[in-house]
Amino acid sequence: MKIAVMGAGAVGCYYGGMLARAGHEVVLIGRPQHVEAVRRAGLFLDTQTFQAHVPMQAATDASGTKDAKLVLCCVKSTDTETAAAEMAPHLEPDAVVWSLQNGVDNAERLQARLGREVIPAVVYVATEMAGPGHVKHHGRGELVIGPAATSQALARMFADAGVPVQISDNVAGALWAKLIVNCAYNALSAITQLPYGRLVQGDGVERLMRDAVQECLAVAQDAGISVPGDMWEAVQRIALTMPGQLSSTAQDLARRKPSEIDHLNGYVVRKGEALAIATPVNRTLHTLVKLLEAPALRRDASDRGCCLEIAPGL
Template identity: 60%
Template sequence: MQIAVMGAGAVGSYYGGLLARAGHAVTLIARPAHVQAIEQHQGLWLESASFTGRVPVRAATEARAVQGAQFVLFCTKSTDTTSAGQDMAPHLASGAVVWSLQNGVDNAQRLTQVLGRPVAPAVVYVAAAMAAPGHVCHLGRGELVVGPHPGHAPLLAALTHAGVPVQESNNVTHALWAKLVLNCVYNPLSAIADLSYGPLLASHGVEQVVRNTVQECLAVAHANGIVLPPDTLDKVLQLAATMPQQKSSTAQDLARGKRSEIDHLNGFIVREGQRLGIATPVNQLLHTLVRLRESHPPAAGARAA
């Protein structure tokens, strides 16, 4: 099948690499350095527990490379959903199926408005990182939960054949909110402390911060009509054991001097709390601290007094 990955960072390149390895014609649409490395070395270097090696795959920097694709995995940052969707829209095939593999709870809706066609929201549970341009490391998990969408059965089968655990769910909205709670905990804390999840959660005082963050998120979710399972906090606390070496995407963004998605994570909870009259002081503090790190990155070689 012809498959395009729009916004192929670590997550998009991981899934695109697996699909290419399974024999599909995959095009990764990514930043110039990543594309240049893939072209120079004639493929993506994919490193995982089950496979390490070079995967032949096409790569491009322009959104028009989605032309002819039967399926598009949309993996951009939440901050780029609208602009990337607008760039991609004129080049989409009329019958192309689009999945949103993004953090946050409203990207599929926003992308649907931009494209004027249904977009299936997908919840991503994978630990992956860009070791270097053209080099993706898979650090753990990898499953997907996707909402129903007409015509996506071939992509479900292709992902399964490629080794990706994928589940179709009629309740994907709740799954998106559950993932949002995870992100509101691990993304800012990992970024602020510059720690991977295992050492982070083992640090003194962090578990109480996690509990307070989750409590605020659950209150906002409930006010929106989203009732998450009673073991949500337990699952959040257990995540560190399944991805002990993973640093959050927000931590990776800050390390590269890039803008993070924090406005669509803790920032979203803060805005919804304000709209609904729910206090969210912990989420507000985490959001503020990450934004400060974005605006004032530490100088190279700087040391604390």
């Protein structure tokens, strides 16, 4: 099967690399420096269980999605509409589109612009780009997707490639569960530049994270979302399973890139305002990250134009 990865950052490269290693034709669509490295030597897939140079195609624009039967959209939430506009002229009528993005509304936004069904996927993987053409995997890798006519067959395909996929009738709840984890960790990891394991050891951090989680749950409940499981237990488990992981927001700030914070804590703040629910902790975290990323936004305004931003994962 031909598969295109729109936004070949850490998340897209990991899943694209796993699929290519299993024998599928994969095209990574990303920034020129990364594309050049992949074209020259393949993708270096550096995982916890193996290391391999995986040959695959790479492109710098959305024409790489042409003839693909599956498109994994992995761009940052800030670039969702732009990605949809760029992909639209090239997508095959029967192409299946998955959204592997942070936030809870990207599939809906893609669907509105593309005029076709887009399947939301919840991503649980710790990865980073260690250099052009080099993705490093730190842990996990499973996906939760929504039900669709092709979901069962594609889930089996991913499983054969070493990627567990669960099909959920409550994918909205799973998306919110991931959002809540992001709201608990991402901003704090970005502000402190600390990995999760060290972050949670700080004085007062646990209480602050609990408050952020409770605000998110209150907003979700009022919005009619059924969030599965014990969210606080899930949040605590992240620090145990990914102790060395910096959040994607922390990675963005460290690289002086704009983050997705508007679609994480910022989304909860906006949704809370619409529902008349106070979210002071999420508002504070959102505001602090926006202050820290202001230089990155100014830099991005001068750099933008060659390619979309990529979503680095958790």
